[in-house]
Amino acid sequence: MKKHFFANWKMNPRTVVEAENLLKMYHEGAGEIDGKKIGLIILPPFVFLPGLIEKNKSNKIEFGAQNCFWEKEGAFTGEISPYALKNAGANYVLLGHSERRRILGENNEVINKKVKAALKERLRVILCVGESSLSAEQADKGYLEIKEQLSAALAGVKKPDLKDIFVAYEPAWAISTVPGAQAESLDDVLSSILYLRKLLGEMYSRDVAQKAKIIYGGSVSSQNAAEYFSQDGIDGALVGGASLNGSEVIKMLKEIVK
Ligand code: PGA
Numbered sequence: 001m002k003k004h005f006f007a008n009w010k011m012n013p014r015t016v017v018e019a020e021n022l023l024k025m026y027h028e029g030a031g032e033i034d035g036k037k038i039g040l041i042i043l044p045p046f047v048f049l050p051g052l053i054e055k056n057k058s059n060k061i062e063f064g065a066q067n068c069f070w071e072k073e074g075a076f077t078g079e080i081s082p083y084a085l086k087n088a089g090a091n092y093v094l095l096g097h098s099e100r101r102r103i104l105g106e107n108n109e110v111i112n113k114k115v116k117a118a119l120k121e122r123l124r125v126i127l128c129v130g131e132s133s134l135s136a137e138q139a140d141k142g143y144l145e146i147k148e149q150l151s152a153a154l155a156g157v158k159k160p161d162l163k164d165i166f167v168a169y170e171p172a173w174a175i176s177t178v179p180g181a182q183a184e185s186l187d188d189v190l191s192s193i194l195y196l197r198k199l200l201g202e203m204y205s206r207d208v209a210q211k212a213k214i215i216y217g218g219s220v221s222s223q224n225a226a227e228y229f230s231q232d233g234i235d236g237a238l239v240g241g242a243s244l245n246g247s248e249v250i251k252m253l254k255e256i257v258k
Contacts, residue, residue, distance in 0.1 A: 003229055004039040004215060004236035006126060007243035008094060011045060019048040020055055025246025027058050029253040035060035043094050046080055053089040064092025070113035082121040093118045096128040096153055098172035108152030115153055119161050127153055130170040143195055150199055159204050166213045168238045169193055174218025176241040183219035186227055193233050222251035229256040
């Protein structure tokens with residue numbers, strides 16, 4: 001099955017010129033991959049999206065946003081609609097990221113509304129779920145948290161729409177900018193992904209669970225990317241910090257196609 005590499009630039013870089021220079025490095029990286037086997041998706045800040053889409057020279061690179069609102073248009077100051085994103089050339093939207101949950105107070109109910117609104121506009125959704133702390137995981141509470149996040153975010157989402165969803169399993173404590181963070185061990189990632197498939201099986205069907213696209217995020221770099229990408233059960237990665245370094249991106253793409 002095709003694997004996907006999502007580059008979550010977060011609130012980086014600082015300027016249009018820097019964003020365009022980074023895109024140039026992605027063009028070089030895209031040369032390393034077979035577009036039929038690896039999807040390469042950049043999720044830049046909103047303001048850079050249209051400009052980067054216009055400057056994009058590779059048919060192997062697609063774009064998405066890091067958030068959206070749940071209404072199509074109207075009096076919602078400061079928000080961006082999925083309709084406008086699609087119209088601007090985005091094909092994907094990242095929803096439920098732990099930084100938005102933690103810093104901006106996004107809850108499962110809000111995330112659910114966004115997921116449904118994005119799917120309605122035929123945006124593909126990268127839905128982040130993951131335990132909020134290492135202590136929760138160690139106390140075996142991590143699975144409870146994941147279950148709650150997944151079932152709430154997908155409430156009312158119909159089976160055929162699952163083909164447009166990527167579930168990103170991303171334990172918040174493994175994100176590289178969190179003090180003391182390290183990537184989750186391959187075994188633990190595999191068990192959590194298996195658990196997510198089991199949940200999807202219970203919520204939908206075995207077929208959905210088997211076909212579901214589930215990726216991993218949390219301190220992925222050129223040191224470990226190949227390890228995750230080589231596993232049948234892992235359909236790709238959501239990469240934050242390392243996706244801001246052009247040479248690192250090229251290295252990762254080289255590693256995962258080896
Ligand atoms: P990281 O971030 O790769 O820097 O750990 C991943 C993410 O937050 O999506």
